[in-house]
Amino acid sequence: MNHSILSLIEKTRSIGTWSLDVAASTCDWSPATYRIHEEDPSKRIRLEDGISYYVPEHRSIIERCVQEGIHERRPWDIELQILTATGRRRWVRAIGEPVFEGADLIRLQGVFEDIDERKSLEVEREDMLRRIMEGERIARLGHWWWDATSDAMEWTPGTFRLHGKSESLPAPTLQEHFAQVHPDDRERLRALHDRAVETRTSYTAEFRLVCGETGKHVRSEASPKHDAEGDLVGFTGVSIERTNEVQAQLRIEELNRRLTLALEGARIGVWDWNLITNELIWDPRMYGLYGVEETEFSGAYEAWERGLHPEDRTEAVEKIQRAIVDRVSFDAIFRVLWPDGTVRTIQGMGDLVLDAGGKPVRMVGVNWDITEIVRTRAELERSNEELVQFAYRTSHDLSSPLTAIRRLATYMQQDLVDGRLEEVALNVAAIEKRVSAMEEMVLGILNTAKADLTTVHPEPIDLGALLGDLAEDHRALSEEMGVDLQWSVEVPEPPCLTRIRLYQILTNLIGNGIKFADRDRAERWVRVTATCREERLYLTVEDNGTGMPSADDGQPYEMFARFHSGVSGSGLGLYIVKKHIGALGGKIRYETSPEGTRFHLDLPMKPSTPLRADHDLR
Known part of the structure; x- marks a missing residue:
């Protein structure tokens, strides 16, 4: 060459x-x-x-x-x-x-x-095949070919793996493949394939494979292939394992059922507001939270605004509009006014849904009723304030007699040294008086604790017998004060209440009527009457004593409230009465004048849901 x-x-x-x-x-x-x-x-x-x-x-x-x-x-x-x-x-x-x-x-x-170009193509092809095989593994899928003439199939490694078979084995025929399909799905898949062959159209099938202990859920998509003359030569397809997806869908359905139960149990409502169309969608629980029927709700944002309490409407609307402008979550507490006048407190939360350009298009959120939580929180705050006051007043009221006792004890020591026995006797009497005051204070504290901690179950109460016991308990004081204790019971059957609570209520009211008797009156009395009407027990405790301050400001029910000088007492009596009345689900009011004081008690004849302790009769 x-x-x-x-x-x-x-x-x-x-x-x-x-x-x-x-x-x-x-x-x-x-x-x-x-x-x-x-x-x-x-x-x-x-x-x-x-x-x-x-x-x-x-x-x-x-x-x-x-x-x-x-x-x-x-x-x-x-x-x-x-x-x-x-x-x-x-x-x-x-x-x-x-x-x-x-x-x-x-x-x-x-x-x-x-050979760089050839080698690059080979590397590219090998890389592509590797990626396809890796993609098949990751996606849990495999490709296949079915020859219509021979009924033989060709499988990629992913298809072998999907069927749980070794790649060293020959690919099965189509009929052998059908044999591995779950019996409940086999005839349906076979009929779907035969119809696709007859019509020369693509098909998609969902079925289960019998392989391993649990089997697999599979979706197969197939497309027909034709020769140059247009005759069908076979189908090419891809099979995808959907076991995880099917199981996930079942778990999602189960979680949705649990979520629905949880939302119903917690009375949480779900809402979806379309910011473009202004359409507001509520789930069934939302209607209950706002006290309306589904047919009464217009499905527009303004309907929500109208349901807000007038005093809270401006702030709630400003918060939700600001959340949209600032693109932050909505979180607000507001009151709603039901058509029948009921007021409930609602906690509302929502998150924005943005479009591809970052523009807010929807807000999805939840509402739930926190009326009882707000009420409990207010009562807890009030209890904390009372506790602080209680600790301060108790320490003061207990320390004063202790200081006096210590001082009198010092005097007694000196008097004993000097032989002044008459002075010692006077100081002993003074100490005894102060100890009695301390005993009364401690008793009041114990009764206050009982008002909070009493958990005795209700029982039928013979009111006549109970009032007889109370008369005997107050006999010494009533005789000393010259007070006639009277009672009248017109109740067809015994009320079923907590005995210790009713006893504490009446003993405090009767005791106050006796202690604050008007000594200038020739006749002094305390009268208790009991009647029943429409499953309610009505008790009246009245006296012709010195009277009380007006009930308008609620001061008499406060802790350590005292209104009469020269009369000992802990100042806890009416505070205890109010707590017991609330625990029994009742109401109390009183009226007072120079002619005396009359307390009106409204209690259920049988156990019921307690009312708030500060809900007085008007």
């Missing part, structure tokens, strides 16, 4: 020649070889230079080939990567063989072929 033809081949096939003078370690490259290496053709190349063009990970391979060619006279034909003079990686095919003169090796010679 002459030189011109060889040069033409080098240009058309990107093939260059080379030779190595073994003795001199110098290389002779053809122009094409320089081009492949992107090297200056004037540069002289030595053996070590030629080897240095190979990438580090392939350099030892070419070195071994050269050494084996020199010492073992072995040819080579390999594909390696070089790093060109411009720094670009390139795949080449390197072929070499030893050349002899007689028995002597005089040189190595061979060719370089630029």
